[in-house]
Amino acid sequence: MYYLNxxxxxxEKDNKMRNAVRIPLLLAAIFFSAIAVKAQNTFTVxxxxxxxxxxxxxxxxxxxxxxxxxxxxxxxxxxxxxMKAKVVSSKKSSEVFIDNAQVPTVSANTVDMYVIVTQxxxxxxxxxxxxxxxxxxxxxxxxxxxxxxxxxIRKFAKDRAIDVVEAQLKSEEKILKTINGDLKDxxxxxxxxxxxIEKAKALIQQREQDIIKNDADxxxxxxxxxxxxxxxxxxxxxxxSLN
Numbered sequence: 001m002y003y004l005n006x007x008x009x010x011x012e013k014d015n016k017m018r019n020a021v022r023i024p025l026l027l028a029a030i031f032f033s034a035i036a037v038k039a040q041n042t043f044t045v046x047x048x049x050x051x052x053x054x055x056x057x058x059x060x061x062x063x064x065x066x067x068x069x070x071x072x073x074x075x076x077x078x079x080x081x082x083m084k085a086k087v088v089s090s091k092k093s094s095e096v097f098i099d100n101a102q103v104p105t106v107s108a109n110t111v112d113m114y115v116i117v118t119q120x121x122x123x124x125x126x127x128x129x130x131x132x133x134x135x136x137x138x139x140x141x142x143x144x145x146x147x148x149x150x151x152x153i154r155k156f157a158k159d160r161a162i163d164v165v166e167a168q169l170k171s172e173e174k175i176l177k178t179i180n181g182d183l184k185d186x187x188x189x190x191x192x193x194x195x196x197i198e199k200a201k202a203l204i205q206q207r208e209q210d211i212i213k214n215d216a217d218x219x220x221x222x223x224x225x226x227x228x229x230x231x232x233x234x235x236x237x238x239x240x241s242l243n
Contacts, residue, residue: 040065040123040161043154047139047146052114052129053095058138059114059129060149062157066164069094069117072124075160076115085110094118105148107132128153 046061064072073089076096080087085101098113112131117124130137130149139146 040157040164043157043161045150045153048127050127052116052127053097054114054129054131054136057129057136059116059127059136060146060153061125061127062153063120063123063125064157064160064164065123066168067124067160069119069124071163072117072126072160075156075163076117079156085113103148103152105152106130106137106145109133126153126157 040063043062047058048061049056049058051057052059067075073096076098077087077089080098080101083098083101083103086099088097088099089095094117096115096117098115100110101113102110109132111133114129114131116127116129118127119125128149130145132142132145135141137145137149
């Protein structure tokens with residue numbers, strides 16, 4: 001039984017040592033993964049021509065680094081609301097329809113936008129097709145409108161990048177709060193351990209004194225036993241003399 005207890009104790013000690021090694025490695029991994037995600041500060045709009053719900057059309061493409069398709073669609077709805085437009089989307093389709101958007105820098109009339117949201121490795125790709133009302137914007141046919149739309153898309157992408165970084169900051173601050181809480185718990189546990197050690201030390205000192213007293217009490221009892229045995233022998237002798 002003593003051997004089994006020793007083995008378990010050794011296993012627990014080894015396990016604690018392994019955990020002590022894992023924690024710094026985990027923290028390092030978290031640190032490097034966090035700093036590896038750089039904020040997007042370049043917002044490049046490329047003109048494309050591809051098929052969408054209205055056939056093959058000219059559109060504008062931009063990458064939103066760190067933005068998920070779901071978050072991007074939510075941001076598109078807020079964006080459309082600012083332009084007093086109606087949003088039509090479906091879970092079955094990656095295309096979002098922004099109906100009757102008011103964009104004075106692009107057109108005096110309302111415009112319709114068809115936005116294809118595609119997930120990519122580093123975030124989300126937006127492909128935006130803008131219908132002026134019978135014709136889609138292209139850099140060759142509508143250079144002024146194209147420039148206005150390009151600036152609008154860049155502004156949207158920058159705002160989305162700010163939201164992504166702010167969300168990351170909020171998440172990292174939440175993690176820091178948790179770590180600080182863990183540290184507080186560890187400090188409190190250490191204080192409890194110290195108090196337990198002090199109590200144990202006091203108990204050890206008390207028991208050492210108890211042992212000294214116990215030894216003295218045993219010696220006294222041995223003397224009492226010897227004396228009592230002598231008394232018994234004396235009484236036995238008296239009893240024998242009466243035969």
